[in-house]
Amino acid sequence: MNRSASGRSPVLVAEDLSVSFAGKVALEGVSLAIPRGCLTALIGPEGGGKSTLLRSFNRLNELTPGAVTAGIVRLNGVDIHQGGVDAATVRRKVGMVFPEATLFPRSIFDNVAFGLRASGQVEELHNRIEEALTTVGLWSGIADTLDARALSLAPGDRQRLCFARTLALRPEVLLLDEPTTALDSAATARIESLVHGLKGDYTIVLATSGRRQAARLSELTAYLEGGELVEHGPTETIFTNPRDARTESYLTGRFR
Amino acid sequence: MSDRRFASSPSEAALDRLQRILLDMAGRAEDLVRMAVQGLRERDPNAPKLVRRADDRIDELEVEMDERVIEFLALQHPLAGDLRLVFVALKASNDVERIGDHAVNVAKASRRMLAHPPLPEVTEAWEMGGQVRRMLSSALDAMVNRDAELARRVVAEDDRVDDLRNSGTRIIVSYMLEQPRYISPGQEMILVLQNLERIGDLATNIAEDVVLLVEGRSIKHGGRA
Numbered sequence: 369m370n371r372s373a374s375g376r377s378p379v380l381v382a383e384d385l386s387v388s389f390a391g392k393v394a395l396e397g398v399s400l401a402i403p404r405g406c407l408t409a410l411i412g413p414e415g416g417g418k419s420t421l422l423r424s425f426n427r428l429n430e431l432t433p434g435a436v437t438a439g440i441v442r443l444n445g446v447d448i449h450q451g452g453v454d455a456a457t458v459r460r461k462v463g464m465v466f467p468e469a470t471l472f473p474r475s476i477f478d479n480v481a482f483g484l485r486a487s488g489q490v491e492e493l494h495n496r497i498e499e500a501l502t503t504v505g506l507w508s509g510i511a512d513t514l515d516a517r518a519l520s521l522a523p524g525d526r527q528r529l530c531f532a533r534t535l536a537l538r539p540e541v542l543l544l545d546e547p548t549t550a551l552d553s554a555a556t557a558r559i560e561s562l563v564h565g566l567k568g569d570y571t572i573v574l575a576t577s578g579r580r581q582a583a584r585l586s587e588l589t590a591y592l593e594g595g596e597l598v599e600h601g602p603t604e605t606i607f608t609n610p611r612d613a614r615t616e617s618y619l620t621g622r623f624r
Numbered sequence: 625m626s627d628r629r630f631a632s633s634p635s636e637a638a639l640d641r642l643q644r645i646l647l648d649m650a651g652r653a654e655d656l657v658r659m660a661v662q663g664l665r666e667r668d669p670n671a672p673k674l675v676r677r678a679d680d681r682i683d684e685l686e687v688e689m690d691e692r693v694i695e696f697l698a699l700q701h702p703l704a705g706d707l708r709l710v711f712v713a714l715k716a717s718n719d720v721e722r723i724g725d726h727a728v729n730v731a732k733a734s735r736r737m738l739a740h741p742p743l744p745e746v747t748e749a750w751e752m753g754g755q756v757r758r759m760l761s762s763a764l765d766a767m768v769n770r771d772a773e774l775a776r777r778v779v780a781e782d783d784r785v786d787d788l789r790n791s792g793t794r795i796i797v798s799y800m801l802e803q804p805r806y807i808s809p810g811q812e813m814i815l816v817l818q819n820l821e822r823i824g825d826l827a828t829n830i831a832e833d834v835v836l837l838v839e840g841r842s843i844k845h846g847g848r849a
Contacts, residue, residue, distance in 0.1 A: 580701065583703075607703050607707075608704065608707060608708065609704070609840030609841070610704050615704070616705055619703040619704040620635065620702070620703060620705060620706045621633060621635065622635075622636070
């Protein structure tokens with residue numbers, strides 16, 4: 369079995385993965401293993417391929433017209449693009465939180481219940497919602513107002529609600545796409561604290577343009593630039609002694 | 625429209641400043657070692673005072689380095705090579721400051737020796753003085769030029785300093801055994817050799833840190849497995 373940098377068995381593996389949109393290459397020949405129970409950060413400049421790689425892990429790219437994917441992505445050893453693999457099932461196992469809180473103009477309860485209802489998991493609905501809201505630290509504050517409109521929550525709490533909606537489906541992997549980009553520093557700190565608390569229970573892949581956020585939260589870091597995986601390894605190594613001059617330039621903020 | 629280019633980023637400018645402070649300190653420490661050893665050799669009664677005064681400026685620069693490093697860490701959040709450079713510059717400035725202190729110790733010993741008859745010449749001391757100054761100078765050159773090979777040569781040269789100290793000490797002890805009047809100046813001269821040896825050790829520390837700076841791995845204590 370392919371072993372990851374951390375020595376743990378990988379949950380997700382990209383093998384020679386390339387993605388293009390309407391002929392424009394966004395990701396080229398990326399091979400990377402995401403180890404179980406680790407937080408792997410994807411860092412790099414805008415347009416480097418972080419989000420495209422993230423969205424490859426749960427087949428979200430195929431929703432974009434003109435997207436072409438080549439190569440293999442395996443989830444627990446199974447090629448997620450092979451016939452008979454249902455994209456919705458993949459997305460349930462590999463949940464995602466987006467840069468901005470994407471809530472429906474419905475109640476708090478309905479928003480968290482959305483994925484469960486859509487996938488027919490309506491047994492113990494209330495318990496699952498309580499569990500998810502407790503995990504994200506919202507339950508005690510809103511247990512009595514679950515019928516309130518989700519959009520009435522503060523921005524940081526809205527994003528935590530999005531985490532709860534994803535966690536309610538009990539995914540194996542959490543993909544976080546710039547989850548704090550729209551938040552102020554206090555709300556960012558609370559989300560980071562939540563993510564830190566989720567580590568170990570979930571396999572997490574975090575795409576972030578916040579270098580410090582990657583350094584604070586991740587065990588492993590992958591640096592992507594121009595659609596290429598430049599290097600990856602333990603976060604402490606990448607941030608103190610990167611091998612590649614491109615990684616060094618990005619981390620020191622010097623672009624020639 | 626012409627292509628506008630910036631001379632450097634704020635972090636590069638700040639790192640340049642740190643490096644300049646360190647080079648200033650090291651240049652002064654090198655002078656201090658030279659003055660102390662020359663004052664000893666020439667039995668110059670004014671040298672100790674001059675050495676102490678020059679050391680005060682090194683101490684001031686060390687304080688400035690500490691302040692600049694804290695400021696840099698707080699404002700620039702350095703990573704990768706920048707982070708290693710700050711770490712190494714801070715440690716090296718501490719080493720250079722201690723080199724200044726050891727040069728002052730040499731000067732103090734040479735002042736006390738003026739009260740005693742001169743010892744027969746101990747050429748090892750003069751050779752050690754030249755050797756440790758070259759080591760310090762080369763360690764700083766290696767830092768500026770990011771030259772790990774030169775840094776490794778500095779580390780290797782420390783064995784020669786240790787050998788000189790051992791043979792010098794044996795010679796001084798033989799003088800002391802032969803002539804009781806050499807006992808007091810002999811003890812002072814042994815102290816001088818010890819201080820010069822420590823200066824060699826500190827220059828070696830700096831050189832080892834240069835390897836960390838350039839290659840990102842420590843070679844101290846044989847390096848980690």
